[in-house]
Amino acid sequence: MMDQLLQVKNLKTAFRTDHGMQTVVHGISFHVNKGEIVGIVGESGCGKSVTSLSIMRLLHDTPGEIIDGEVIFKDQNLLPLPEKKMKSYRGKELSMIFQEPMTSLNPVLKIGKQLREPIQLHLKVSKPDAHQHAIKILESVGIPRAKEIMEEYPHQLSGGMRQRIMIAMAVSCKPSLLIADEPTTALDVTIQAQILNLMKDIQQQSNMGILMITHDLGVVAEVCDRVIVMYAGRIVEESTIVELFEKPKHPYTKGLIASVPKIGSGVNRLHSIPGTVPSPTNMPIGCKFAPRCKDVLDMCHIEEPSLIEKDGHSCRCWLYQDQRQGAIINE
Amino acid sequence: MWQYIIKRVLGLIPLILVVSFVIFMFIHLIPGDPARLIAGKKATLEEVQVIRENLGLNKPLIEQYIVYLKDLLAGNLGYSIQSGAPVSELIGERIMPTLGLTFISIVWALVVGILLGVISAVFRNKWPDHIGMVTAVSGISLPNFWVGLVLIQLFSVQLGLLPTGGAEDWKSYLMPSFALGAGIMAMIARFTRSSLVNTLKQDYIRTGRAKGLSGNAIVFGHALKNSLIPVVTIAGLQFGFLLGGSVVVETVFSFPGLGRLLIDSIQMRDYPVVQAEILLFSLQFILVNLLVDIIYSFLNPKIRYE
Amino acid sequence: MSNIQSEVVTREQIVNEKKEIRFYNFWRDFRKKKPALISLFFILFLIITMIIGPYVVPYEPAEPDYNKVLESPTLQHIFGTDAFGRDILSRLAVGARVTLSVSISAVLLGAVVGTILGLVSGFFGKWVDRAVMRVCDVLFAFPDLILAIGIVAILGPGLNNVVIAVSFFSIPSFARIVRSATLEAKEMLFVEATRSIGASNRRIIWKHIFPETVPTIIVYFTMKVGTAILAAASLSFLGLGAEPSSPDWGAMLSKSRDYIDSSFHLVFFPGLIIFLTVLAFNLLGDGLRDVLDPKTKD
Numbered sequence: 062m063m064d065q066l067l068q069v070k071n072l073k074t075a076f077r078t079d080h081g082m083q084t085v086v087h088g089i090s091f092h093v094n095k096g097e098i099v100g101i102v103g104e105s106g107c108g109k110s111v112t113s114l115s116i117m118r119l120l121h122d123t124p125g126e127i128i129d130g131e132v133i134f135k136d137q138n139l140l141p142l143p144e145k146k147m148k149s150y151r152g153k154e155l156s157m158i159f160q161e162p163m164t165s166l167n168p169v170l171k172i173g174k175q176l177r178e179p180i181q182l183h184l185k186v187s188k189p190d191a192h193q194h195a196i197k198i199l200e201s202v203g204i205p206r207a208k209e210i211m212e213e214y215p216h217q218l219s220g221g222m223r224q225r226i227m228i229a230m231a232v233s234c235k236p237s238l239l240i241a242d243e244p245t246t247a248l249d250v251t252i253q254a255q256i257l258n259l260m261k262d263i264q265q266q267s268n269m270g271i272l273m274i275t276h277d278l279g280v281v282a283e284v285c286d287r288v289i290v291m292y293a294g295r296i297v298e299e300s301t302i303v304e305l306f307e308k309p310k311h312p313y314t315k316g317l318i319a320s321v322p323k324i325g326s327g328v329n330r331l332h333s334i335p336g337t338v339p340s341p342t343n344m345p346i347g348c349k350f351a352p353r354c355k356d357v358l359d360m361c362h363i364e365e366p367s368l369i370e371k372d373g374h375s376c377r378c379w380l381y382q383d384q385r386q387g388a389i390i391n392e
Numbered sequence: 393m394w395q396y397i398i399k400r401v402l403g404l405i406p407l408i409l410v411v412s413f414v415i416f417m418f419i420h421l422i423p424g425d426p427a428r429l430i431a432g433k434k435a436t437l438e439e440v441q442v443i444r445e446n447l448g449l450n451k452p453l454i455e456q457y458i459v460y461l462k463d464l465l466a467g468n469l470g471y472s473i474q475s476g477a478p479v480s481e482l483i484g485e486r487i488m489p490t491l492g493l494t495f496i497s498i499v500w501a502l503v504v505g506i507l508l509g510v511i512s513a514v515f516r517n518k519w520p521d522h523i524g525m526v527t528a529v530s531g532i533s534l535p536n537f538w539v540g541l542v543l544i545q546l547f548s549v550q551l552g553l554l555p556t557g558g559a560e561d562w563k564s565y566l567m568p569s570f571a572l573g574a575g576i577m578a579m580i581a582r583f584t585r586s587s588l589v590n591t592l593k594q595d596y597i598r599t600g601r602a603k604g605l606s607g608n609a610i611v612f613g614h615a616l617k618n619s620l621i622p623v624v625t626i627a628g629l630q631f632g633f634l635l636g637g638s639v640v641v642e643t644v645f646s647f648p649g650l651g652r653l654l655i656d657s658i659q660m661r662d663y664p665v666v667q668a669e670i671l672l673f674s675l676q677f678i679l680v681n682l683l684v685d686i687i688y689s690f691l692n693p694k695i696r697y698e
Numbered sequence: 699m700s701n702i703q704s705e706v707v708t709r710e711q712i713v714n715e716k717k718e719i720r721f722y723n724f725w726r727d728f729r730k731k732k733p734a735l736i737s738l739f740f741i742l743f744l745i746i747t748m749i750i751g752p753y754v755v756p757y758e759p760a761e762p763d764y765n766k767v768l769e770s771p772t773l774q775h776i777f778g779t780d781a782f783g784r785d786i787l788s789r790l791a792v793g794a795r796v797t798l799s800v801s802i803s804a805v806l807l808g809a810v811v812g813t814i815l816g817l818v819s820g821f822f823g824k825w826v827d828r829a830v831m832r833v834c835d836v837l838f839a840f841p842d843l844i845l846a847i848g849i850v851a852i853l854g855p856g857l858n859n860v861v862i863a864v865s866f867f868s869i870p871s872f873a874r875i876v877r878s879a880t881l882e883a884k885e886m887l888f889v890e891a892t893r894s895i896g897a898s899n900r901r902i903i904w905k906h907i908f909p910e911t912v913p914t915i916i917v918y919f920t921m922k923v924g925t926a927i928l929a930a931a932s933l934s935f936l937g938l939g940a941e942p943s944s945p946d947w948g949a950m951l952s953k954s955r956d957y958i959d960s961s962f963h964l965v966f967f968p969g970l971i972i973f974l975t976v977l978a979f980n981l982l983g984d985g986l987r988d989v990l991d992p993k994t995k996d
Contacts, residue, residue, distance in 0.1 A: 119601055122593060152604035159602075164595040169693055171618050178613075179603040214693040230603065410832075411839045529984070532975035535928055535948075536959050537935045538969030541955060545962050636843025640932045644955065652905050655936055658851045673844045 065133075066270045067116070067238055068095040072130035074108070074115045076341075083341045085111050087294040088130065093238065096268040098261075100285035102278055102303075102317065106338050108294040109274045112241045114270075117157050118147050135237070153183040154232035160243035162223035166215040173211030176230055183234045186245045195233065202229045202259060218361040221252035225259065232263055239264075257283050278317055282306065290314050293339060293349035300374040310367070312354045348379065356380060393689055399687050404678060409694075411678070415671045416460045419663055420453070429663055430473060464671075479668045480490055482653065490642070490649035494634055496565055497573035502627060505577040506620070509584025513619075524581060531578025531658035540571040540644035557646035564645070571643045576630045583626045587619040594618070610664055621691050628684030632677045662663050704817035724867020727989045733889050757785035759792040759922035759945055771963055778963035781953070783878060786963065790971050793835050798975075800857055800939075800946070801926040803813045809919055811865070817911070819873065820880025821903050827877075834870035842867040846929055850938045857860035858944075860939045875918050876911050883910035913990035920984035922978040947972050948958050972982025 074086040086108040093099045101109045114120050115127050118139065132139045134155065139147060144339055151157075159165045167175060176195035180186060186194065192211065199207035202225045215223055225245060231239055241260065245253040261284050264271055273285055281302065282286050288305050289315065290298040298311040309315045316334035336353040351361040361378045368377040419426045428435070435443075444450050448459055463470070463537040469479035503631035547567060556566050591597065592615055600614045606666035639651030646652070650669060657665040689695040729735065754760075757775075763783035771778045777786035819830035840848070846863035853859040884907065933939035934948030943951055947968045954964040 117602060119598060121601070147606045148606060150604070151602055157526060157602040159599065161595050165599045167596040167600070167614050167618070169621075169691070170614070178600075178605065178609075182604055216694050227599070230599075361673065400782060407835060407839060410836050418848065418852065426860075485920050508911065529980055530973075533928075533973055533980050534925060535931055535935075535951075535972050535976070537932065538973065540963070541951070541958060541965045541969065545958055545965065549959055549962075593813070632841030632844075636840040636847075636932075639847065640936060641845060643936055648947055654847065658938065663851075666848075668846045670840070670844060673841050678839050681756065 064095045065092045066095045066097075066135065067272070068133040069112075069116065069132075070131040072115055072119070072132065073128045074111050074125055075128050076125050078124070080342065082126075082128070085125070085127070085294050086115065088252060089260045089291070089294075089296050091289050091296065092301065093270045093272055095237070095270055096264070097287065098264060098273060098285045099273040100273045100275060100281040100288045102275055102281055102288060103289055103291035104276060104338050107291045109291050110242055113157065113242050113272065113274050114256045116240060117151060117155060117294070119157070121153075152179040152231075153234045154236055155238045155240065156234070156236040157240040157242065158224070158231045158244050160246050161213075162220050162227055162247060165227055166223055168215055170214075171211065172215065172218075172226055173212055176211070176226070176233065179230060181232050195229075198229045198233045199226070200279065202226075202232075202263070203255075206376075209262070220248055221255065224248060224256055225253075228256070228259065228263070232267070232269075235267060236269060237270065238270045240272045240274070243276070244273075245280060246275070246277070253280075254283075260284065289318070290317070293344065294341075294347065295375045295377065296368055296375070297350065298375065299368075299370075300330075304374055309376075310374065310381055311350075311378050312380070313350050316353075328341065348377075393694060396689050396695055397686055400682060404682060407673070408678060409676050412461065412464065413673065415667060415674065416457050418667050418670065422663065429661070469668040469671075470660055472657075472665050473659050474662045474665075479665050482665060483650065483668060483672065484649060486642060486650045486653045489647060490638060490651060493565060493572065493642070493647065493649060494631075494638055496569040497638075498627070498631065500569065500635060500648035501573035501577035501580060501630075505580030505621065506584050507582035508577070509623075510588060510611070510616065512581065512585040513592065514607075521585075524578055525585070528578040528581040528585075531574050532582070534574060535574060536571045537640050537644050539574055540567065541643055543567040543571060544644075558648065568641050568645045568647055571644065572634060572637050575637065576627075576634055579630055579633075580623060580627060584619065584623050584655065587622050588615055591615045591619040614670075617691065621688060624684055624687055624691065628681045631680045635673050635677060709816060724989055727777035728985060731988060733981045734988075737981040737985070740974070740978045741982060744798060744978075747791050748798055748884040751791040751794055755788035755791045759788040760943075761786060770961070774843075777967040778961070780950075781957065781961075786950075786967050789945040790947065790968060791879050792951065793947050793968075796857070796940060796944060796946040797927060797930065797948070797972075800861055800930050801864070801923055804861045804867055804903065805919060805926045806920045807861065807865035808868025808922070809872050809915065812869045813876045813908075813911070813915060815869070815873040816876025817903050817908060820877040820924055821899070821907060823886065830873060830877075834873050837866070837870040840867075842925075843929060843932060846933060847936070847938065850933060855938045857940055857944075860930050860933050863933070864926050867929075868926070871922070872915070872918065875914060879911035879914045880907055883907045917983060917987045918990050920979055920986055924979035924983065927972060927979070928974050936940055 064286050069092065070090050071088045072086055072090070073084060073088050075082040075084045077083075077170065089108075089112065091099070101112065103109045103257070111120075111125060115126070116121070116132050116139070118127070120126060127140060130140070136149070138318065139150065142150075160258065166172070173195060177188065177191040180191040180194050181188065183268050184191070184194070196207045196211060199210060204210060204222065204225055210218070210222075210226075215226075218226070228244075239260075244260070245256050248256060257280065260271065263269075271284075273280065275281060287301050288299065289296055290305075290311065292313050298305070298309070298314045305314065309318055313334070320334065334353055339345060339349060339352065345362070347363050348354070348357075349365070350359040351357050358379050364376050366379045366382055368375050369382055371381075394646075401487050412612075419429065419498060427447070427449045430447065431440045431443045447590065448456055467480055470485070471478055471481055475482070489603045508524045508528065512521040514526075515521045538675075544556050544567065548556040554567055555564050588611075592611075597610060597615060600610045605613070621628075639654055641647070642649045642651035643655055650672070654666065657669065699944075700918070702966055757763075761784065762781070766775070766779050766783040775785050775787065777790065779785055780789070815830050819827045837845070845867050846860075849863035849866055850859050853862065929941060931946075931948030934944075934946050935952045937952055940946035940949040950968040951965060951972075954961075955966070957964050
């Protein structure tokens with residue numbers, strides 16, 4: 062058994078709305094091992110981004126609130142930590158990169174200043190040292206003329222360059238875990254592949270864990286060791302990458318795989334799954350996927366199946382479970 | 393960026409020409425014969441005729457306008473009907489107190505307004521925000537002449553601390569600048585709050601938090617500069633409000649400035665002075681907004697590096 | 699929804715339903731805005747005062763009573779009396795008619811002209827837009843109150859001229875705001891669709907674009923009334939608006955400065971009522987904006 066870097070246990074996150082608290086992440090549990098790349102896939106609104114923000118405890122500026130669960134990072138539960146202590150984790154032990162490289166950098170501050178900030182803060186070095194360190198990091202993420210770029214503003218750079226800078230910023234303090242929320246979605250196809258390769262390279266050099274949040278199974282196939290499929294705030298399937306693509310179980314996963322275009326082309330996404338994700342105010346009673354499922358059983362409308370593991374492959378579906386006892390049956 | 397500034401300055405020339413034309417037309421729009429208006433009620437027909445000739449009022453309008461522009465460029469603003477003195481001289485005597493008053497007012501309004509706005513945004517929907525925004529909406533709704541009168545009652549009549557009028561020393565600037573700045577302070581506070589609240593929702597703020605920055609580092613290091621860029625623009629527009637307000641506040645405090653001169657001149661039908669004053673106020677407003685644009689371009693790297 | 703025929707038939711119905719839903723949603727959200735709701739009641743109270751004020755006031759507002767000159771507030775005259783012994787409360791109640799009708803009609807005039815300019819400018823674009831916006835630039839180059847003072851200087855003092863002067867500085871801001879709302883509405887699909895059916899420009903503007911801009915106009919109108927009350931009161935205070943003998947709130951203040959040493963109530967109450975009225979319009983405007991035009995919130 063490998064060392065567990067991050068362990069999420071029964072995480073529940075809810076949003077304050079006009080109609081009261083609405084749970085968007087329904088008690089999910091998973092883990093990331095040291096040096097492992099784990100993907101979380103799902104459609105927008107399935108709670109995958111909220112999960113990542115919950116782990117980082119970055120929900121202040123949203124109506125979201127963690128209402129239950131544990132996020133254990135290196136044997137330390139992060140959720141009860143005082144905010145001040147949590148800050149010393151962010152950017153140092155856990156880093157995050159976001160979907161929009163165009164808006165994720167501050168437009169009125171020089172790249173250099175934005176890169177130096179976490180280095181000075183966490184590595185407690187002087188400004189010139191931080192500057193040198195930042196240049197080294199920029200070079201390591203494949204940015205040419207790093208010295209000049211330190212003096213430039215974000216709008217002078219392309220989207221791909223900005224995402225490299227975001228990555229440089231995130232890995233500058235050698236974190237053990239990098240959370241990447243749709244890091245390539247906003248980029249051109251050719252740039253997407255470069256960024257994914259860069260992340261893989263960095264991961265191999267530094268042996269950090271990566272939690273890759275994406276809607277794109279193509280990205281998952283490229284980089285991940287293990288995959289978690291989320292639907293309507295729940296984990297519906299979890300397995301190794303090879304197993305998932307070879308023997309997908311959940312009808313939702315099968316639909317996702319069927320709708321994967323050739324890597325990157327992005328069109329016809331989820332083409333083969335009819336309907337849309339149910340809204341939190343209008344959740345089906347039983348299996349949340351039942352209304353869109355083509356293999357739906359009567360049972361599916363009555364009771365939600367639980368997530369059952371068999372040989373390292375978990376699935377939340379009545380097709381693989383004894384409907385009377387909830388025990389595993391043979392396929 | 394110099395290109396940007398030069399472009400802005402050149403872009404203003406047509407506007408200034410049109411505005412000066414409108415103001416030039418002022419004297420012709422008043423019902424009645426302009427020469428008679430300028431000569432005053434007691435003038436004889438001959439005197440009116442002399443004035444008409446001297447001022448070229450018998451020439452075509454466009455020619456008159458060109459003469460008017462030439463005079464303006466030479467610093468000649470015409471002569472007062474009442475005293476016969478050059479208008480530029482009358483304005484020269486009054487301009488310093490008014491500039492002082494507007495400067496003090498805008499400075500305190502900006503400082504307090506931004507501070508109040510930042511506090512409200514940082515404590516959004518908590519009690520400091522509620523207090524700040526109640527103060528702000530009240531400030532916007534207060535008639536400045538009433539504020540002035542209440543201040544006089546309180547500090548001059550009741551407490552005997554401050555003079556009721558004049559512009560002798562710093563004490564006589566306190567109440568007028570408070571009355572004049574209060575509304576603008578309130579508007580800047582509201583605008584700063586909404587701008588900062590909006591900035592704090594941006595993706596790069598989340599990036600800052602993900603780096604482990606503290607709340608203060610986020611607000612002061614990352615958000616404030618971004619949110620003050622639009623506040624600068626608004627402050628420029630509010631300057632017009634300040635110029636209009638100065639007329640009222642100067643009247644309340646018998647303050648020897650341009651605003652008081654404007655009202656006195658209107659009451660005495662001293663049209664050349666009125667005309668020159670309106671021109672001066674408008675040019676001042678246009679120039680302040682140019683200045684604001686330039687400051688804006690300094691603050692915003694997107695413009696600075698084009 | 700593939701049948702175009704049926705869509706056309708039910709369009710009117712959909713529009714009507716949409717209106718009902720809109721109103722219901724509006725009221726549901728607006729009710730929660732307590733300051734705006736209280737302000738709305740206060741404004742309704744003022745409007746009732748405007749209508750019935752002259753018939754219910756305790757004293758004849760224009761009748762001098764030289765036995766009761768400059769009395770401080772008492773039980774008989776709760777706001778005191780002025781230099782002619784007239785009851786301040788009665789004068790304020792009657793003056794509501796003057797002050798509010800001047801301000802509201804000024805903003806109404808400015809709103810009508812500005813809205814037409816904004817609609818035309820936003821809808822036709824090109825040179826029409828450029829021309830209208832240049833005119834607005836020129837109007838914007840004059841500070842609001844200075845423009846109004848200039849206009850009154852040309853036209854002479856008096857309430858009608860105050861209406862014109864104050865309406866003038868509302869025009870460019872209405873034009874700009876309606877223009878951008880028009881551009882937004884124009885982007886919406888159904889306008890394109892209507893145009894392709896061959897509806898006339900006037901019909902498109904009036905039936906399709908104008909209704910989309912109404913919420914913005916309502917919000918802005920409410921806020922501008924507050925500004926207009928202040929501007930009109932300032933003009934009256936400066937002696938450029940209402941006659942000093944008129945019960946206009948600003949005019950009541952203009953002479954009061956002379957009595958500030960002895961009779962502060964003369965200054966206090968008219969100013970207070972102006973403040974409260976402007977505050978009510980501003981709070982109502984804020985509340986309406988939050989509900990009707992939420993994208994401009996924060």
